[in-house]
Amino acid sequence: xxxxxxxxxxxxxxxxxxxxxxxxxxxxxxxxxxxxxxxxxxxxxxxxxxxxxxxxxxxxxxxxxxxxxxxxxxxxxxxxxxxxxxxxxxxxxxxxxxxxxxxxxxxxxxxxxxxxxxxxxxxxxxxxxxxxxxxxxxxxxxxxxxxxxxxxxxxxxxxxxxxxxxxxxxxxxxxxxxxxxxxxxxxxxxxxxxxxxxxxxxxxxxxx
Amino acid sequence: xxxxxxxxxxxxxxxxxxxxxxxxxxxxxxxxxxxxxxxxxxxxxxxxxxxxxxxxxxxxxxxxxxxxxxxxxxxxxxxxxxxxxxxxxxxxxxxxxxxxxxxxxxxxxxxxxxxxxxxxxxxxxxxxxxxxxxxxxxxxxxxxxxxxxxxxxxxxxxxxxxxxxxxxxxxxxxxxxxxxxxxxxxxxxxxxxxxxxxxxxxxxxxxx
Numbered sequence: 001x002x003x004x005x006x007x008x009x010x011x012x013x014x015x016x017x018x019x020x021x022x023x024x025x026x027x028x029x030x031x032x033x034x035x036x037x038x039x040x041x042x043x044x045x046x047x048x049x050x051x052x053x054x055x056x057x058x059x060x061x062x063x064x065x066x067x068x069x070x071x072x073x074x075x076x077x078x079x080x081x082x083x084x085x086x087x088x089x090x091x092x093x094x095x096x097x098x099x100x101x102x103x104x105x106x107x108x109x110x111x112x113x114x115x116x117x118x119x120x121x122x123x124x125x126x127x128x129x130x131x132x133x134x135x136x137x138x139x140x141x142x143x144x145x146x147x148x149x150x151x152x153x154x155x156x157x158x159x160x161x162x163x164x165x166x167x168x169x170x171x172x173x174x175x176x177x178x179x180x181x182x183x184x185x186x187x188x189x190x191x192x193x194x195x196x197x198x199x200x201x202x203x204x205x206x207x208x
Numbered sequence: 209x210x211x212x213x214x215x216x217x218x219x220x221x222x223x224x225x226x227x228x229x230x231x232x233x234x235x236x237x238x239x240x241x242x243x244x245x246x247x248x249x250x251x252x253x254x255x256x257x258x259x260x261x262x263x264x265x266x267x268x269x270x271x272x273x274x275x276x277x278x279x280x281x282x283x284x285x286x287x288x289x290x291x292x293x294x295x296x297x298x299x300x301x302x303x304x305x306x307x308x309x310x311x312x313x314x315x316x317x318x319x320x321x322x323x324x325x326x327x328x329x330x331x332x333x334x335x336x337x338x339x340x341x342x343x344x345x346x347x348x349x350x351x352x353x354x355x356x357x358x359x360x361x362x363x364x365x366x367x368x369x370x371x372x373x374x375x376x377x378x379x380x381x382x383x384x385x386x387x388x389x390x391x392x393x394x395x396x397x398x399x400x401x402x403x404x405x406x407x408x409x410x411x412x413x414x415x416x
Contacts, residue, residue, distance in 0.1 A: 003211050003346045007241045007339055033215045035403045037338065040355060042392040044401045049408040056410060071323045079318065088321070103415070107398060110287065113296070113355040115279045119330070120355045123375065126334030130245065131215055133335075134342070138211045147248060147321040147328045159411045167331065184250040190315060193252045195243045200257040202264060204367045207311070 006137045013142035014087040014183055016175040017094040026139045030172075033135030034100075039124035040114050043107030046125045046167075049158055051097040059157060060149070060169065061091040067148040086187050089146040095173030099158060100129055102165045125167045132170070142175035214345045221350035222295040222391055224383040225302040234347045238380075241343030242308075247332035248322050251315030254336045254375075257366055259305040267365060268357065268377065269299040275356035294395050297354040303381030307366060308337055310373045333375045340378070350383035 031048055039045060051057060068088055075083055091097060102125045114120045133143045146169045154166045184190050239256055247253060259265060276296055283291055299305060310333045322328045341351045354377045362374045392398050 003214050003342055004237070004241065006211050007244050007343065010244070010246070012246050029212070031407060032403055033212065035401075035406060036215050036218070038218070038220050038341070038353065040353075042390055042398040042400065044406070047406045047408060047412075049410070049412060051410055053410045067324050071318070071320070074318055074323070083320065086320070101412075110279070110282055112279070112291065112294070112392065112397060115282070115356075116275050116358050117355050122327070122330075123334045123337075126331045127338040127341075129331075130335040130338035131342075133246070134211055134339075135215065145246065145248075147325050148323075150324050161412065161415075164412070182250055184320065189320060190250040192250065193243075195240055198243060198252070198255045199239060200255060202257070202259055202261045202366075204255075204257060204309075204369065204372070207369075 006134050009178060010133065010137050011142065011178045011182065013144040013171070013175055013178070014090050016142060016177055016179070017090045017171065018174045018176055019093055019095055020174040022095050022141065022173060030132055030135045030139060030141070034128040034132035037124065037128035037131045039127070040120040041107050041112035043111050043121055043124065045103050045106045045121045046128045047101045047103065047164070049099040049101065051099060051158070056157060057091050057097060060154070061089065063153050064089050064091065064146060064148045067150070071148065082187055082189050086183065086189060088148055090144045090171045091146060094144065094171035098132070098170045098172055099154065099166055100125060100168045100170065101160060102167050105163065122167065129168055129170070136172060141173055142178065144171040145169070146171060214342050217386060218341065218345050219350065219386045219390065221352040221379070221383055221386070222298050224350060224385055225298045225379065226382045226384055227301055227303055228382040230303050230349065230381060234349070238340055238343045238347060238349070242336040242340035245332065245336035245339045247335070248328040249315050249320035251319050251329055251332065253311050253314045253329045254333045255309045255311065255372070257307040257309065259307060259366070264365060265299050265305060268362070269297065271361050272297050272299065272354060272356045275358070279356065290395055290397050294391065294397060296356055298352045298379045299354060302352065302379035306340070306378045306380055307362065307374055308333060308376045308378065309368060310375050313371060330375065337376050337378070344380060349381055350386065352379040353377070354379060
């Protein structure tokens with residue numbers, strides 16, 4: 001599939017997962033795309049935990065519902081009402097989940113390009129996530145990034161060492177369709193910003 | 209261009225920039241691709257500062273050379289020798305630079321999906337960077353991410369407010385060619401890791 005089609009059709013999926021199987025070769029291509037991302041000092045500091053176990057996913061789902069309630073308690077009026085209609089995850093409906101982690105020790109101690117910016121390794125992990133997301137799209141799959149969780153909980157659930165940081169819980173699998181606009185825009189949570197407002201010439205030109 | 213071709217041919221460019229102009233419509237498509245990235249709570253917390261001014265780029269280049277020396281002082285023996293041969297930026301040779309920033313206040317105060325993971329907004333900015341990178345590739349341009357700098361220096365240089373964080377300095381422009389292997393691998397700094405070593409099933413399976 002053409003790159004621009006993938007980029008512009010991509011959505012963050014919640015409700016449209018079918019739960020149908022993902023062929024092994026498809027999953028391999030998606031993971032290989034993630035693994036081909038750039039990384040600071042060629043550290044490739046990511047790992048991918050494929051979570052298929054239904055008990056693990058159900059436990060995570062329950063945790064996510066608790067964090068949803070935490071967030072909801074901070075909302076008032078219209079915002080609370082709008083949030084009430086928004087589905088925040090497809091953990092149980094999607095085919096599997098992929099937890100992406102960051103190991104700061106990989107390639108160390110002297111990671112080329114990281115001495116001045118400690119987070120550069122974390123940035124690399126996110127580049128891999130976007131590759132994964134676009135590759136999934138090209139394969140006809142959807143991805144939904146769930147971020148209503150505490151990192152400590154996820155570490156404990158999956159046995160992730162204390163010095164490895166979970167960066168994302170991604171729901172992955174075939175979808176019935178893709179929405180043409182983001183869920184949050186459709187539900188009136190927030191509108192997309194114009195690109196022009198985000199572009200500055202030579203120096204920061206103020207907020208807009 | 210096909211997504212997988214772009215993903216697997218992509219390189220982090222240093223020495224191959226030609227300095228040739230980038231047509232305006234090409235630049236617009238590349239920035240629109242970045243702007244189409246997913247973001248936590250649809251916050252779209254990124255901005256893009258297009259740095260064309262030669263004095264700004266030269267000042268940044270000098271700063272980068274200073275940080276190169278800082279990193280080099282921490283290396284011994286073989287590593288120091290290998291690093292000596294590695295070019296770390298194409299700031300002066302590339303057509304322009306794009307500084308990508310993160311504004312944590314955008315979409316606030318209650319950013320949907322960020323209450324439990326403060327860095328989720330920073331992650332969104334990185335997804336936009338990877339979209340930009342791949343779109344540039346599809347347009348026949350190269351990208352080189354330079355991370356030998358101090359954030360405070362870059363803020364001062366470009367007038368970026370104290371609560372907006374510079375995330376990346378990207379060199380952008382036409383290239384004479386793309387290397388088939390990463391520079392750091394070609395120069396013996398580090399070898400790429402096997403994908404299998406990065407994939408775990410259901411639970412963290414140990415480091416490898």
